Amino acid sequence: MNDMTPTREQREAKLEGMGCKRKRVEDIRFTQGRGQYVDDVKLPGMLHGDFVRSPYAHARVKSINTEKALKVPGVLAVITAETLKTVNLAWMPTLAGDVQMVLADGKVLFQNQEVAFVVATDRYTADDGINAVEVEYEQLEPQIDPFTAMDPGAPVLREDLTGKNTGAHGPRKHHNHIFEWTVGDKDLTDAAFRKADVTIKEMISYHRTHPSPLETCQSLCSFDKIKGELTIYGTFQAPHVVRTVVALIAKIPEHKIHVIAPDIGGGFGNKVGVYPGYVCSAVASIVTGKPVKWVEDRIENLTSTSFARDYHMTTEIAATKEGKVTGLRVHVLADHGAFDACADPSKWPAGFMNIVTGSYDFPVAHLAVDGVYTNKAPGGVAYRCSFRVTEAAYCIERAMDILAQKLGMDPAELRLKNFIKAEQFPYQSALGWEYDSGDYHTAMKQMMEKVDYAGLRKEQAEKREAFRRGETREIMGLGVSFFTEIVGAGPSKNCDILGIAMFDSCEIRLHPTGSGVARVGTKSQGQGHETTWAQIIATEIGIPADDITVEEGNTDTAPYGLGTYGSRSTPVAGAAIAMAARKIKAKAQMIAAYKLEVHEDDLEWDIDGFRVKGLPEKVLGMKDICWIAYNAPPPGMEPGLEAVSYYDPPNMTYPFGAYLCVMDIDVDTGVYKVRRFYALDDCGTRINPMIIEGQVHGGLTEAFAIAMGQEIRYDDTGNVMSGSFMDFFIPTAVETPKWETDFTVTPSPHHPIGAKGVGESPNVGGVPCFSNAVNDAFSFLGSTHIQMPHDYWRNWQAAKALGVVG
Ligand code: PCD
Ligand SMILES: [Cu+]
Incomplete structure (x- = not known):
């Protein structure tokens, strides 16, 4: 040698x-x-399309007059529901088994709903064309609040469903009801509650928000009449599914459809669903014989494509007086907006919400979810959490803190007492999952040691005394969260999208x-x-x-x-x-x-x-x-x-992590400071530690945004109050805390290299961590639960409600 x-x-x-x-x-x-993004692709003779949108949340469309618009020089076509009917595309199937209007058909059901598609030589001309389209509306009473959507006198939103007592996921109880989904053993759970020493009950809301990637949704369609081929460039997180769905709906043979997703500027779940823009640009290309591009602007993105969350979770835990959990009962009211366009595997109307037992050994549990229609944008995408897992994690992690508070126990101790033990894996959960692997105690203890948890609690106790003595106006919160994720959909035996198996x-x-x-x-x-x-x-x-x-x-x-x-x-x-x-x-x-x-x-x-x-x-x-x-x-x-x-994987993978947030809040202004944020993630075998760290930083930043301010808000008439980045919180480097990352490695036993996912984990674990920090800060003043998002104003309102601010 x-x-x-x-x-x-x-x-x-x-x-x-x-x-x-x-x-x-x-x-x-x-x-x-x-x-090379969709908007960088420029085809010869390319035209541009843009939407006429509804100013109202609920209205009848009495007439659409396109005459003046068609006279605008450069406008080549105006497509309405009537045009789409000729090709049987006025409505399209959603990923959740519902149908959705591509363009307003007789009615509009949310503000900014697509009403007509104007095609012109350039984007500016298309905009002039939009302004020349005359639409006559008759306003109807809007239904905004999900809690009253199933009242007897609530307005009928979906006239197309009149007389249909069953939907894609079973019976409907009311004209605005979409489905009821239940999992778990109700009788055993009720019995556990009857026997419990201690119970808690809280309505925990996870507000409506939006993934808002930097690049909005867009598509460029080009139909070649001679070859009979359709080429679609688009911002697609799942290009093959798009090709199959187009083949099935448009009846173009699948080999004559070419779907190309070039570089994508962030997806975060926003680019999973199918939107009217994609359909209209394809139809417009067939109609005009030219390539047609559709590019959403920011307001359109925030107000019409795929919101996330909007889950209102009434949560109850039963426990012994020593703090051993004995039962979990959750009822979710899910606001789906005007159409059920959730992006979940078909058989899961509420996604994997039944991971709501979290990291804890609940002997019994019961979950019921009711989906309702309201006059809001459709969607229900993941936004950095696999299929409602962040909602589930938020629900259980907040509830465990509330239970700890009632028992007078430390929230970390309560968790350690109830964790699934390492030797229990593979673990069968009360709501039907088989957790592949985990070592929760080790991760939790590593977190507590690294941050000096005991020291922080001591400091907090001292600060509380000082606050009581009037020496400071600042309160300190320690947010603990321990999450179990479920990712890797999925075994095709129970996961598919519209029948397409998820291998x-x-x-x-x-x-x-x-x-x-x-x-x-x-x-x-x-x-x-x-x-x-x-x-x-x-x-x-x-x-x-x-x-x-x-x-x-x-x-x-x-x-x-x-x-x-x-x-x-x-x-x-x-x-x-x-x-x-x-x-x-x-x-x-x-x-x-x-x-x-x-x-x-x-x-x-x-x-x-x-x-x-x-x-x-x-x-x-x-x-x-x-x-x-x-x-x-x-x-x-x-x-x-x-x-x-x-x-085709035999099972999902179950990443987990232990997070801690140290937060200081000034009660007189509601201004908070994230002093420390520590995140320990276990995603099994790690492929690229630097990419993992980047994923965790990104996911925590989005968690911070959601928990501390980001919200899609509607007023009583259905006006969107947060339709631009002026009012929709996007943290910059200035607001974003410094992240401390750490890890343990517990490989997945069934994955060939032992790896689990990690991209979503920091969002799933991060949101409850921030919220628990805020709630922990206020808890000694007598509050049990303050709803997100915890912006300065709301913190100040909380302080006022607790009587510590005049
Ligand atoms: N163990 C491990 C795991 C993982 N990894 C890495 O990391 C990443 C991630 O991964 P995952 O977890 O598997 O995931 P994915 O599937 O790939 O992705 C997805 C995710 O991802 C995240 N992240 C991100 N980033 C960016 N940059 N961008 C974006 O957009 C995004 N998005 C977000 C979301 S939202 Mo959904 O859609 O909601 O459902 S879901 C999601 C990649 O790269 C991988 O490779 C590693 O390394 N290792
Ligand atoms: Cu989700």
Whole structure:
């Protein structure tokens, strides 16, 4: 061996495989303004479309006159529901089994609803056309409050459903009722409450908010009449689903539809749903014979595409006087707006809300969810939480604090007392999930030690005394949260979207000189898949990550997959990538055995190639195997080195974490300061620690935004009060706290590389952590629960209500 032979460590480092803080390869183009987003795509002869929208929340549309608009120079077409009816597209199916108007058909049901689509030579002219469309409305009584939506005298919102007593998810009790969904054993739960020493009950609201990615939703459709082919560029988190749905609805054969999701400027769940803009730009292209682009502006994005949350959760816990939980009962009133356009797997009308037992060993539980229609925008997307998991985590984490307060126990101690123990995994929850793995006690104790929890509680006790003595006007809150996430939808036995099973896929093709390409069914919106997917392959087959190109988002080339949301990419596609790589490795091993003239079983894998056991000098590297695979394969073996895997996971993965927030609030102004925020995340095997840290920073920032101010608010008449970034809180670097991150590693036992998702976790755990900090600060003054968002004004109102401010 000469000195030039690289050491094992050097060979390993060269791969930049799993565990490496590899720099994000996509950032080379993003940071230089070389990303290619939908709006960067410009096709010859391209036209622009824009919407006439309703000023009213609830009104009858008496007439639409397009005559003047069509006379505006440059306006080429005005599409209304009547136009869409000719192609049977005035209404479209939603992902939740409901139907939604593409353009107002007789009625409008929320402010800013799409009424007509004006197509013109440029965006400005389209806008002039919009102003020239004359719509006559007759205002109707709006239904804004979900709590009165099922009153006997409540206005009828969905006239199209008149006489329908059952919906996509079972019986409907009222004309504004969508579904009732129940899980768990009601009788056993009621019995637990009858026997309980202590019970708590609180209505915990998770307000309506919005994912608001920097890039809004957009599409560019081009219909080629000669070929009969439709090409759609769009901001899609799930391009293949879009292609299938278009094929089913528009009756265009699937191979004649090309869906391309180029670079995406953030998704956060906003880009999962199907919006009228996509349908209208496609129809407009068919009608005009030209490519038609639709680009939403900020107000349109905030007020018409996919809100999140709006869950009102009446929560009860039963416990012994020692603080052992014995039952959980939750009723949710879910405000879905005008159409049920929730983006959940089809069989789950309230998503995975039944993860509401959280990290605790509840022997029994019962959950009931009622969905109602109101005159608000449709949606119900995840917004950085897989299918209502953040609502569930908020519910249980707030409720555990309320129980601790009633018992006079420390909230961290109460949690430690009730955690599912490490030896109980795989754990069967009372509401039907099988948690794959976890070690909650270790994570919680690590958090408490790192932040000096006992010291902080002591300081808080002293500050409270000082406040009582009138020496300070500042109160201190410690927010504890311990969450269990559920990500990786999903086993196709119970997860599908409109019947499309939720597996995912990867296709790897290695080239003769030892580099290659991996195509995956997911679609990064900023998560860094081009970086991390190559790292999995590097570790699995010993080809440096830099030598693997990762491609996603083009349905012509990528294998069929269900896309990226619900932190499913790592649990599902990540597994498919490892499995495809292993197929390649198996063929590589046959080649190596032949070349090294030994039996396959006599070979062992060594970082970047195979070696004969016991003969360290007899090696064949993966790069050489690539060449041999094409140019000199063993007799009888097909040339080439590629593999594809479609992976249907046996279970979801259950990441978890322990968070702590230290907050100081000035009672006279309501101004808060986040003094410290510590986040310990366990996402199993970590692919790229730097990307994970970035994901946690981003998710915590969004959690901070939601808990401390971000809200989509309506007045009594259904006017949106927060339709721009002037009134919708987007924290900048100035407001954002400093994040301290930490981790433990508890691999998923069923995932080929043991990885769980992480992208959503910080939002799921972060929101209750901030809210618990605010509530903890005020609790010694006698409050049990203050609703989010906790902006300065509301903190000040809380202080006033508690009588500490005049
Ligand atoms: N263990 C582990 C895990 C993970 N990872 C990494 O991290 C990331 C993430 O991942 P996940 O968790 O799996 O996830 P995904 O699927 O990929 O994604 C999704 C998510 O993601 C997050 N993040 C983010 N970022 C950015 N930048 N952008 C965006 O947009 C976003 N979004 C958000 C959301 S909202 Mo939903 O949709 O609501 O449902 S859901 C979501 C990637 O890269 C991966 O690879 C690692 O490394 N390791
Ligand atoms: Cu959610």
